[in-house]
Amino acid sequence: MSPALSLTAIGLVVLATIGIGLFGLRISRTTSDFYVASRAVSPRWNASAISGEYLSAASFLGVAGLVLVNGADMLWFSVGYTVGYLMLLVLVAAPLRRSGAYTLPDFAETRFESPVVRRICAGLVVGIGTLYLLPQLHGAGLAVQTVTGAPPQVGAMIVAVIVVINVAAGGMRSITFVQAFQYWLKLTALATPIFVILLVWHQPVGVLDSLHGAAAEWAEPLSRAGGRDHPLYATYSLLLALCFGTMGLPHVLVRFYTNPDGRAARRTTVVVLALLGLFYLFPPMYAVLGRMFAPDLVGAGGDTVVLELPGRVFPGTTGDLLGALVAAGAFAAFLSTSSGLTVAIAGVIDQDLLRSRLHRWTGGDYVAVNSFRIAALIAMIVPYLAFTVTGALSLADTVGLAFALAASTFCPLLVLGIWWRRMSTTGAAAGLVVGGIAASAAALVNVSGAPQGGWPRALVGQPAAWTMPLAFLTVIVVSKLTPDRIPAGTARSMVRLHTPEAVDVDRGLPSR
Amino acid sequence: MSTPEGPRRVRVTSPRTSAARRPIMPTGTREIDEQTRLGQVYMQSLIQSQLRLTLAVIGSVVLVLGSIPLLFWLVPPARTLSVLGLPLPWVILGILVYPVVYVAARIYVRKAERIETEFTEFVGRQ
Numbered sequence: 001m002s003p004a005l006s007l008t009a010i011g012l013v014v015l016a017t018i019g020i021g022l023f024g025l026r027i028s029r030t031t032s033d034f035y036v037a038s039r040a041v042s043p044r045w046n047a048s049a050i051s052g053e054y055l056s057a058a059s060f061l062g063v064a065g066l067v068l069v070n071g072a073d074m075l076w077f078s079v080g081y082t083v084g085y086l087m088l089l090v091l092v093a094a095p096l097r098r099s100g101a102y103t104l105p106d107f108a109e110t111r112f113e114s115p116v117v118r119r120i121c122a123g124l125v126v127g128i129g130t131l132y133l134l135p136q137l138h139g140a141g142l143a144v145q146t147v148t149g150a151p152p153q154v155g156a157m158i159v160a161v162i163v164v165i166n167v168a169a170g171g172m173r174s175i176t177f178v179q180a181f182q183y184w185l186k187l188t189a190l191a192t193p194i195f196v197i198l199l200v201w202h203q204p205v206g207v208l209d210s211l212h213g214a215a216a217e218w219a220e221p222l223s224r225a226g227g228r229d230h231p232l233y234a235t236y237s238l239l240l241a242l243c244f245g246t247m248g249l250p251h252v253l254v255r256f257y258t259n260p261d262g263r264a265a266r267r268t269t270v271v272v273l274a275l276l277g278l279f280y281l282f283p284p285m286y287a288v289l290g291r292m293f294a295p296d297l298v299g300a301g302g303d304t305v306v307l308e309l310p311g312r313v314f315p316g317t318t319g320d321l322l323g324a325l326v327a328a329g330a331f332a333a334f335l336s337t338s339s340g341l342t343v344a345i346a347g348v349i350d351q352d353l354l355r356s357r358l359h360r361w362t363g364g365d366y367v368a369v370n371s372f373r374i375a376a377l378i379a380m381i382v383p384y385l386a387f388t389v390t391g392a393l394s395l396a397d398t399v400g401l402a403f404a405l406a407a408s409t410f411c412p413l414l415v416l417g418i419w420w421r422r423m424s425t426t427g428a429a430a431g432l433v434v435g436g437i438a439a440s441a442a443a444l445v446n447v448s449g450a451p452q453g454g455w456p457r458a459l460v461g462q463p464a465a466w467t468m469p470l471a472f473l474t475v476i477v478v479s480k481l482t483p484d485r486i487p488a489g490t491a492r493s494m495v496r497l498h499t500p501e502a503v504d505v506d507r508g509l510p511s512r
Numbered sequence: 513m514s515t516p517e518g519p520r521r522v523r524v525t526s527p528r529t530s531a532a533r534r535p536i537m538p539t540g541t542r543e544i545d546e547q548t549r550l551g552q553v554y555m556q557s558l559i560q561s562q563l564r565l566t567l568a569v570i571g572s573v574v575l576v577l578g579s580i581p582l583l584f585w586l587v588p589p590a591r592t593l594s595v596l597g598l599p600l601p602w603v604i605l606g607i608l609v610y611p612v613v614y615v616a617a618r619i620y621v622r623k624a625e626r627i628e629t630e631f632t633e634f635v636g637r638q
């Protein structure tokens with residue numbers, strides 16, 4: 001691998017990101033621009049941007065690495081990431097857009113009329129966002145280390161600084177353009193090496209040798225290839241977390257508010273599904289080729305297989321060029337997901353923690369946009385500090401815990417809040433607290449030292465199968481016990497969430 | 513002699529005149545706004561038909577996707593079965609899932625929009 005070429009490619013991605021971000025700055029003026037691009041982004045742009053934001057380090061590097069090491073069961077990761085959007089489409093996409101809220105705590109407050117529920121949500125957004133930013137920074141460090149040999153802190157620092165500059169400069173509007181560009185860059189970077197390999201060899205069957213024969217146990221599902229116990233339980237639990245966690249990720253939700261109306265939100269999601277399906281065809285191919293050309297990476301965790309494969313297959317200039325392209329794509333993945341997360345976390349920090357305090361300290365003598373910029377800085381500093389403390393964690397596993405936490409907290413809140421009119425405020429708060437504590441406890445045990453094998457390890461490693469039903473059950477039981485705490489405006493909220501925009505009814509909120 | 517101050521003359525006409533009457537304003541939105549029994553029934557039927565559609569999609573996903581790990585668990589030969597030179601699990605999970613999910617989404621959106629169009633026409637446009 002040639003460090004000079006790869007660094008040039010990474011530099012170009014960084015420059016393009018900042019360049020498009022600055023272009024956004026020139027047309028980004030109001031607070032609404034900063035948060036949701038004034039809600040005027042067309043479905044195609046928006047779908048590219050959503051996919052660009054969603055395909056993180058875990059998708060670009062992590063899935064291929066997991067499949068390489070742990071075998072066919074890990075194919076469920078990319079399936080789950082995609083089906084998560086189908087669940088989001090059918091359960092929350094249009095109602096969420098029609099809710100008329102900027103952020104998740106906004107939704108919670110207008111639906112449940114409770115500042116307490118709002119505050120719990122704000123805390124969870126920051127928590128899930130930080131848990132999801134960690135692997136992005138870790139991936140960036142890994143990529144720079146693979147390319148140049150520099151310590152991991154360097155890559156993480158580069159991503160952190162660029163994201164804060166870009167988010168603080170242009171907010172959501174510029175992020176939309178940046179992320180749409182980054183989707184196509186990522187797809188190109190991942191697909192080109194595969195096509196070159198297939199073209200050069202004319203014999204794709206030979207390429208697939210690692211899938212057949214005596215040494216192909218890893219290619220079988222439920223084979224415990226990675227030493228994971230209870231593979232059937234783990235598969236179902238993972239699938240549950242990914243399918244129902246996607247809708248609860250803070251950066252995914254913020255993105256949906258940029259659709260012009262509920263119909264557009266649905267249509268955007270359909271395009272997203274097509275773009276995601278196209279992308280996820282490629283990571284498994286890296287794993288199959290990696291088994292053949294880079295078997296040593298199986299023992300080394302596998303997260304670098306996408307970066308190293310082109311150089312292993314083509315020693316020389318071709319490998320260097322393809323390696324540089326893949327490194328650029330990986331950087332696009334870190335930058336786009338981190339930007340989206342930072343916008344989401346900063347929006348919440350700004351609204352719920354910072355703005356009222358700034359107002360008090362300065363006596364109202366401040367500009368709202370500056371508060372957002374300070375929030376963006378805080379949103380990145382916290383995970384960066386956490387990154388320097390925690391060190392190495394497997395990319396897709398950490399992301400899996402963020403999904404499990406989202407599936408156990410925001411998923412019940414949104415799904416029941418949108419479809420069940422007898423949900424009470426107390427039930428909402430209880431569900432968030434119980435689901436949040438159960439899933440975070442599992443995550444903490446996992447990070448600090450998981451139990452050795454058997455059921456305890458399976459239950460803690462993939463907690464969603466018990467934490468998510470627990471959260472749903474808590475909401476339902478507590479709501480049944482506290483029927484007097486059903487929000488007074490529930491009927492009006494239901495009208496707002498479900499009636500199409502073409503119908504002229506009172507939605508109980510000033511139209512924004 | 514001045515005219516006596518009596519009640520003003522009122523012209524009495526049949527409502528069945530040939531003149532065009534004002535179009536009847538749709539009252540569905542008013543029923544919803546005022547949260548009458550009828551308005552609540554309108555809203556409930558909209559939400560229920562959307563929810564039925566949503567549950568139908570989730571049910572199919574659970575049935576189709578959920579049965580795949582079970583298939584591999586119960587029928588071990590399916591784990592290594594070769595289809596067009598690729599093992600069956602890789603064909604299903606690596607390729608086939610994505611077009612199926614996309615088509616499901618397309619069908620869902622078409623049906624959801626039809627429910628909304630019917631509702632809009634029923635309660636009256638803006």
